[in-house]
Amino acid sequence: MEITLNKKSSTEATIKISLKEADYQPKVEQKVKEYSKKADIKGFRKGHVPTGIIKNLYGKSILVDEINHMISHGLNDYINENKLNIIGEPLPNREQTKTIDWETQSDFDFEYNIGLVDEFELDLTKKQKINKYEIKVDKKVIDKTVNNLKEQYGDMTNPEVSEEGDSLYGSFTQAETELSSNGVVELKELGKKEGKKFVGLKKGDKVSFDPHKVLSSDAAIAQVMGIEVDKAKEIKGEVEFEVINVNRKTPAVINQAFFDKLFGKDVVKEEKDFMAKVEDSITKNYAKESEYLLERDIRDHFVEKVKIETPDEFLKEWLLISNEGKFSKEQIEAEFDLYLKELKWSMIRNKIAEMAKIEVKNDEIKAKAIESLAEQFGGPAILEQLGDKMDEFADSYLKANNGENYTTVYNQVATSKVYQYVIDNVTINDKKVSLDEFRKLTSK
Helix, strand or coil, X not given: CEEEEEECCCCEEEEEEEECHHHHHHHHHHHHHHHHHHCCCCCCCCCXXXXXXXXXXXXXXXXXXXXXXXXXXXXXXXXXXXXXXXXXXXXXXXXXXXXXXXXXXCCEEEEEEEEECCCCCCCCCCCCEEEEEEECCCHHHHHHHHHHHHHHCCEEECCCCCCCCCEEEEEEEECCCCEEEEEEEXXXXXXXXXXXXXXXXXXXXXXXXXXXXXXXXXXXXXXXXXXCHHHHHHCCCCEEEEEEEEEEEECCCCCHHHHHHHHCCCCCCCHHHHHHHHHHHHHHHHHHHHHHHHHHHHHHHHHHHCCCCCCHHHHHHHHHHHCCCCCCHHHHHHHHHHHHHHHHHHHHHHHHHHHHCCCCCHHHHHHHHHHHHHHHHCCCHHHHHHCCHHHHHHHHHHHCHHHHHHHHHHHHHHHHHHXXXXXXXXXXXXXXXCHHHHHHHHCC
């Protein structure tokens, strides 16, 4: 078997594999003998079928299987022995394969296209500067949070007449579309102009309106009316709304009862302590968001700065073939830049892990699983309540989905270590920004 490499460029090449009859014939003959010993063919004793009969019946399939086996192993061995840094999978030359005559040929040539990635330089020193944005927890942010908490923990009342900011529970009807459903209209979401006709209503009052003029989308109409989106699309013109109930939420008063609802009985007794706890809670919540933004910026920084030559056209073809029927050429073209960005980060991340000699231990994977499960079950307090049971939950979770959960958590721990290694080795500039500025940064 002869294997040759033909480099078209630094990122694309072809591997040609040539087989002579002497390369595969001994193995084919051996397979024929094995078949003859196992074959159960009418007219012959089992294990005594002449090899000539086996060749007539199964010779072609044995030949194809054996050559495919040799080609597959030869290709992989060649790639590994020559340390070719391939990307994707080798793609066989399909046009060439179609011309093979398995009945008459004795020598065979196979050609594979491969994509290559050269070694790339990665500078992980203090020369690399990345900003870490932290939200300034100012009075505006604290006041907004407190107001949200007062709304959330407020008391619900049912006044006789509606006012701005109320919500109306009622029925929606339209004869043309046979609409008949119940839902809730939130006046604060309608805007002043549209919401005027819903102010001053009491139980039993009716009002007609065009939902497509009042609400932002079919999905919003469906949610308000408690119907399917397809049904919302059918609605044309005005529908009738009859008030069943007027609901008004009165913001909670800052007092001991309010403190107890939020933090437990007598944990907080004074307003200054309440405000301090709110500020601490905001700081912790936004610290997580700040970390997520930093990780995104680390990815973007290195994907942009590190020069990695990629075989783009090869990758597009490989994506199309390996996902045959799932994506069109147009879809792959539209999403390719995003795919390429993720691919480059994956290569950079793997190189960082190699540089840092990152290892992930089983106890770290289990600890991460317990942490994730605790968050799903309601936070750290659940750890105390369940005790050793959390270990059992974590073990079951990691074994589920044929081990895929274990792989997922392993990757999470490894990636977290990669980010920490980067943070420890580059220059991180801390910058304080307002909440609005932070939101703009995260929306980029």
